[in-house]
Amino acid sequence: MGKASLDCEHTLALAVREAAGEPCPPLLAKALDYAVFPGGARVRPRLCLAVALANGNSEPRLASAAASAIELLHCASLVHDDLPCFDDAIERRGKPSLHAAFGERIAVLAGDALIVAAFQQLSQLGSRLSHPVRLATVTGIVARGVGGPMGICAGQAWECEARVDLEHYHRSKTGALFVAATTAGAASAGVDPASWRQLGESIGEAYQVADDIQDAVADPDVIGKPTGIDVALDRPSAVRELGLEGAVKRLERCIEEGLDSIPDCEGSALLRKVVQAQSNRFFPQGIKHSAA
């Protein structure tokens, strides 16, 4: 389970090249590339691939396609999230947000095209798998992580309600795609996805809390996007709810719960190390991590 095998850049590049190839209109083509490269930490696809590897990775193409589909869907959600009608963010990953660079229309279309590209890429595996029946299972898992009633779209839609169900809000806005990552990784390797749900939920919650902490304390120049959004938009946040110290404690507990939930499997010891290493990045610089 070497470092290189958690890398999905090549699969992502193929998917973008396909969606943005001839005769794609030039602006949309550029925007698709801009939305995906250079990437962030690629936390979700790495988690997906790490779970597949820990379980023997008996269908590596499917695991790669699932990981890459999940990242494409994540990128799509960032593009639509940044739109003027939502966060109205002008910066993302240290560069202008997509709509700031290409206009609002191309941003809507690029998000749409990335969602389609995610499923197109999975469908292309078609008859090229040793276990073709896993394809539909994995595709369904990925779809549930992003659509209604409890994928990212649903999570984002809670922000439009007068009364927010906080648990469903966080679970769907952030948790759902992490759950998709762990369960799709398991399903691609032919393992029961259900026992890998908890890892996704815990790491998803950890990520959400880490994001709230970052929004409250990080330096915008360091993280490449504006901060203070939660307070400005009056959004629920772990820091607003628990204070900074309480939020850091919850973050630590989520990571531990995630690690404890990892089922016995061939590569569980190595997987624990990968999850631990990824999770350490959730702590912004200057925030003390008691286990560090």
Added chain:
Amino acid sequence: MGKASLDCEHTLALAVREAAGEPCPPLLAKALDYAVFPGGARVRPRLCLAVALANGNSEPRLASAAASAIELLHCASLVHDDLPCFDDAIERRGKPSLHAAFGERIAVLAGDALIVAAFQQLSQLGSRLSHPVRLATVTGIVARGVGGPMGICAGQAWECEARVDLEHYHRSKTGALFVAATTAGAASAGVDPASWRQLGESIGEAYQVADDIQDAVADPDVIGKPTGIDVALDRPSAVRELGLEGAVKRLERCIEEGLDSIPDCEGSALLRKVVQAQSNRFFPQGIKHSAA
């Protein structure tokens, strides 16, 4: 090949119920239903089902799911098309457009969730098919009809370019989903999709020309949406290019080309009748159809 068997309302209702079920946020749930029901003429799914039936329809669940997926994607494109940054349309199908009724944020999310629902619905067939290998083929066909480089998203993105490639613009904005309808119908029945491409292209072009004619001459109260958009937004249009009479002639030629392209198959005679009947609806009231 009775009339009832071209109906996809039930499959559509199941897909929407699934995407909008508990614990979907209430506004998004309502918006998903609002975007799909009551529908328009359902031209694309009817065409898809008619082609499947003409070819023996040996995998009827797949044909239904494909037809319904294509309609969900069409509805998604209408919702995003109507957004303020595109057509800024306040009416659609005789009622307020989705963003006019639910706000812009819910409109973006509803479109996204409908795209996902289309693929989720296909993936759910999973192992329930007699010919499971057809699922990935059909899913790929549907994806190509809507994403980049030449699906609906690409077509819409041509509107953002300084120089528009008119052929690619029409082929992708309108034609691609019609091609998806005919070829997915064929592929779901286990028939080579390539020989069903031309029917989709011709009917797609006919539909585009009919839309241009409608935009130029129809009564907004009758068709339930504003007219005169092409001139107002300086968009290419068959009427602007050829005049009204020339556009009607082209419409007639497209329909004939489509009918002539229908390959020999079990149900080709009945299929011709269905296509002819559907196409007659492309002529707005008051426009003489020389073959009528």
